Amino acid sequence: MDFSFSPEQDDLRREARVFLEANPSPSDAQLEELGWKGMLASDDFTFLDAGVLFEELGRVLYEGTFVEDEVGDDPLRLGAAYALVAVGIGGKATELAIAYASDREQFGKKIGTYQAISHSIVDAYVAVELARSLAYWAAWCVAEGDPQAAVAAAAAKSFATDAAVDACERSIQAHGGIGFTWEHPLHRYYKRALWLQSFGGAGAAHRADVAEALLGTPAAV
Numbered sequence: 001m002d003f004s005f006s007p008e009q010d011d012l013r014r015e016a017r018v019f020l021e022a023n024p025s026p027s028d029a030q031l032e033e034l035g036w037k038g039m040l041a042s043d044d045f046t047f048l049d050a051g052v053l054f055e056e057l058g059r060v061l062y063e064g065t066f067v068e069d070e071v072g073d074d075p076l077r078l079g080a081a082y083a084l085v086a087v088g089i090g091g092k093a094t095e096l097a098i099a100y101a102s103d104r105e106q107f108g109k110k111i112g113t114y115q116a117i118s119h120s121i122v123d124a125y126v127a128v129e130l131a132r133s134l135a136y137w138a139a140w141c142v143a144e145g146d147p148q149a150a151v152a153a154a155a156a157k158s159f160a161t162d163a164a165v166d167a168c169e170r171s172i173q174a175h176g177g178i179g180f181t182w183e184h185p186l187h188r189y190y191k192r193a194l195w196l197q198s199f200g201g202a203g204a205a206h207r208a209d210v211a212e213a214l215l216g217t218p219a220a221v
Contacts, residue, residue: 058088
């Protein structure tokens, strides 16, 4: 696999982030005006291009059906897409934890200076970055029709959704009491991550699929 983001994909990410931060719930008309709606039915975009948008939509908790409309109901493609959405959720939850720990003070020091907080956030960050690599490997495999696409999608969906749930839990813990309130968005990220984690089977089921593909025999779940 020889993969790096193209300049066009980097531009798409920047433009999408600016737009979605200002419009986290875009209408179908807005998506169509941007040229995103129906992008996978076009010869101008690949699954990898769409994957950039899937991650950015996860960051803003987009509640529409764009992902499902683009991908369809194929479990492999949907698993790869949801892995990228989970990466967006995990990345945003980790960013919220970093920002809070860098600002909040207890006992005269930023709480990020305490190992109980900093090490937990770093663990979340590392897991999300590993999940990002797996998720884009899966997206690349789907885009290229690679024989490893099924294994990549199962591995990515399993790891990325688990990482997103863990990042949300660690971020809530870093925030303390405010992280549990309805006013703070973390509970919404957490619920979305849990839904993605359970969709199509828990992580253990997907890891069993990966084990079967690698070892040639069904693995116990």
